[in-house]
Structures are given as structure tokens and as C-alpha cells.
Amino acid sequence: MAMIREIFKRNKDKQGTTMPNKDSKDIPEGLMTKCPSCKQITLTKELKSLHKVCPKCDHHFKMTAYERVESLLDEGSFESIDDHIKSENPLGFPAYTDKIRSDSEKTGLNEAVLTGTGKLNGQEIVVAIMDSHFRMGSMGSVVGEKITRAVEAATVKNLPFVIFTASGGARMQEGVLSLMQMAKTSVALKRHSSAGLLFVSVLTHPTTGGVSASFASVGDINIAEPKALIGFAGRRVIEQTVREKLPEDFQTAEFLLEHGQLDAVVHRADMKEKLSTIVRLHTKGAV
Structure with missing residues (x-):
């Protein structure tokens, strides 16, 4: 040293x-x-x-999906699902396929979200973890499909569903197909809710655009990491629209908590225990 x-x-x-x-x-x-x-x-x-x-x-700091698994779930309990699904280039967007391939090689993921089952202090859950290192966590058709399938798996298995969001929003290279994922994921979550099952959404930095306006904000319990940027449109766009200067802490997790849009802001070191407690309290038969 x-x-x-x-x-x-x-x-x-x-x-x-x-x-x-x-x-x-x-x-x-x-x-x-x-x-x-x-x-x-x-x-x-x-x-x-x-x-x-x-x-x-x-x-x-930003975490990769695999780092999040390591810090959250019981050792050796995670089993990923739907790793075989790959993104196409439906609109023929220039170099899109090459960028997807490059990010896949860099992150070890097939897309910007990792889904699977695992145990949280011994309690089985279905989890989805978005990774901003893959196309800035943007939501395309495969991201929406994987999240939907994960929610459906949680419904079939009668398990809680936990998602960690981190996204720049809907993926422009897929146009309206990416926007359709907002509705598709929300319908799956409604069915999960109708079955009386728990959905916890953990918003991390950043969670914006179509992701913040759909599945990220409709948890039974919505929590966030400290100082996470959370919002739909950018600060400048909003200021130009409303013609007002916004507070300095606007769109931070703390601002949203103060205005009733979050249930809690939780430090990462406390995240596993907090989520474990939430899952235990809301799961029938949990010890």
C-alpha cells in the first residue's frame, strides 16, 4: 500500500x-x-x-444483476429462467443487433433483466433484476416478456414477486413494441395481485420513462435506494413545460417519499433484512 x-x-x-x-x-x-x-x-x-x-x-454505486443476486439471495439458491430468449431487430434499426450482442458479451446476460427464483433468508421468491449496464436497462420486447413470464411463474407457484428496477425507459430501437410492454407487464401483475400475492418493487438509480410509469410504480410496497433518480420525463422537459423552477431534490427517492409516492427509502446494507421482513409478514404460513 x-x-x-x-x-x-x-x-x-x-x-x-x-x-x-x-x-x-x-x-x-x-x-x-x-x-x-x-x-x-x-x-x-x-x-x-x-x-x-x-x-x-x-x-x-450501480450494481450488476449478478452482484445484486449475490448480495440479496441465499448463497446457491438462485436459478435463472428464460435465459434463452434473445432480442430481434423488428424495425431494422442500424447496428442494433451488434449493440445487443456486445452488451450480452460484456454483462453475461441475454437482455437487460435477469429473472429467476431464489431464497431470501429461506423464503422462496421470484425475482427480476434490471441491469443498467445492458443498454442502460432500457425496456424492449424481451425485457417485457421476461418480466411478464417471471410474474406468471410467481402466480402459478403462489410466490411473492420482487423486482429491482434500473432503466432509462422504453427502448427507442423497438418503437411501439417497447411501449406495449408497459401494458403487458401490468396485466400480469394484476393477475398476480388478484391471486392475493405480494409484489414488492425496489426502485434503484435510475428508474425513468416507461418503466417508472408501469411496473416499477405499482408494487403493493414500493421502496427505493437512497438518492435514486426516479421519474418519467427529464427535469428540463418538465421545467420548460410548466415554466417553473423545480426543487433541487426533485425526482429523488427522498422527494418521492416525502410526497407519498414511496413507502420507504432503504439503505442497501439493510435491503436484504427489510425485504425478508416484508415477505415474511405478507406470506401465509411463513415463519
């Missing part, structure tokens, strides 16, 4: 925050991670042990 600190001292960035020299062969790539909020530099291994939350300013 003494060597690393010396290299940091010699190589300061423009803000005065010490950073390793990118050309240095002394420091393995990915060893350290810089917080985009407070610029604190933390060992990547330590950051992972903290559920990817900055130890200085509490900034919640």
Missing part, C-alpha cells in the same frame, strides 16, 4: 484528488475505485464487501 500511496501522490488529477497513473504497470487495473460523488478512492475489494456503497459519502 505504501507504493500505491506514493504513486497516488505523484499523479494528481485536475481536482487535486490523487489517482494512479493509467500507464503504470505497478497497479493492477480495477484495484481501486473512485467515488463519482465525493472522489474518495477505495479498494475495489473493500467496496464490494460494503455492497458497493462509498464508505465516506454513502453513494450507492
Whole structure:
């Protein structure tokens, strides 16, 4: 560590925050991670042990779907479903297929959502986890299909359904087909609700557009991670429409909680226990 600190001292960035020299062969790539909020530099291994939350300013880093599974579900309990479904290019959008293939190779996912079954402190649930590293978590036909199938599986198995949302909204490369997923997923969730089953929606940064306007906001219980951006249209669009200056914390999880649009804001370190308690209290026969 003494060597690393010396290299940091010699190589300061423009803000005065010490950073390793990118050309240095002394420091393995990915060893350290810089917080985009407070610029604190933390060992990547330590950051992972903290559920990817900055130890200085509490900034919640984005998580991959598989990191979320590891931090949330009981070890070895997760079984993914519908990994075989692949996106097509129905509108012939230029380079769309190549971008999907590239993101799939980068993330190890077939699409921007990972679905499956698993155990949460011993309680079986069906879970869907959106991953913003795949096309910014945008919702296309396959995302909507996978979420719908996951909800239907939860209904058939008489299980709670939990979703972690992270999305830029509907995917423009699929046009109206992506917008149709808003209705399709909502119908599946209505059937799940009519069966008397629990749906918990966890909104993470960012949850916007058609995702925020459909399945992300219709949970029996809606919770969010701290400071998550949640909204439909962007701040500038709204300000230009209403011709008013919006509050600085507008569209944050805390703002939505204050105005009654969320049930709770939960720190990531507490997420597993909070969700476990919710599922246990709302599941018949749970211990």
C-alpha cells in the first residue's frame, strides 16, 4: 500500500484528488475505485464487501444483476429462467443487433433483466433484476416478456414477486413494441395481485420513462435506494413545460417519499433484512 500511496501522490488529477497513473504497470487495473460523488478512492475489494456503497459519502454505486443476486439471495439458491430468449431487430434499426450482442458479451446476460427464483433468508421468491449496464436497462420486447413470464411463474407457484428496477425507459430501437410492454407487464401483475400475492418493487438509480410509469410504480410496497433518480420525463422537459423552477431534490427517492409516492427509502446494507421482513409478514404460513 505504501507504493500505491506514493504513486497516488505523484499523479494528481485536475481536482487535486490523487489517482494512479493509467500507464503504470505497478497497479493492477480495477484495484481501486473512485467515488463519482465525493472522489474518495477505495479498494475495489473493500467496496464490494460494503455492497458497493462509498464508505465516506454513502453513494450507492450501480450494481450488476449478478452482484445484486449475490448480495440479496441465499448463497446457491438462485436459478435463472428464460435465459434463452434473445432480442430481434423488428424495425431494422442500424447496428442494433451488434449493440445487443456486445452488451450480452460484456454483462453475461441475454437482455437487460435477469429473472429467476431464489431464497431470501429461506423464503422462496421470484425475482427480476434490471441491469443498467445492458443498454442502460432500457425496456424492449424481451425485457417485457421476461418480466411478464417471471410474474406468471410467481402466480402459478403462489410466490411473492420482487423486482429491482434500473432503466432509462422504453427502448427507442423497438418503437411501439417497447411501449406495449408497459401494458403487458401490468396485466400480469394484476393477475398476480388478484391471486392475493405480494409484489414488492425496489426502485434503484435510475428508474425513468416507461418503466417508472408501469411496473416499477405499482408494487403493493414500493421502496427505493437512497438518492435514486426516479421519474418519467427529464427535469428540463418538465421545467420548460410548466415554466417553473423545480426543487433541487426533485425526482429523488427522498422527494418521492416525502410526497407519498414511496413507502420507504432503504439503505442497501439493510435491503436484504427489510425485504425478508416484508415477505415474511405478507406470506401465509411463513415463519
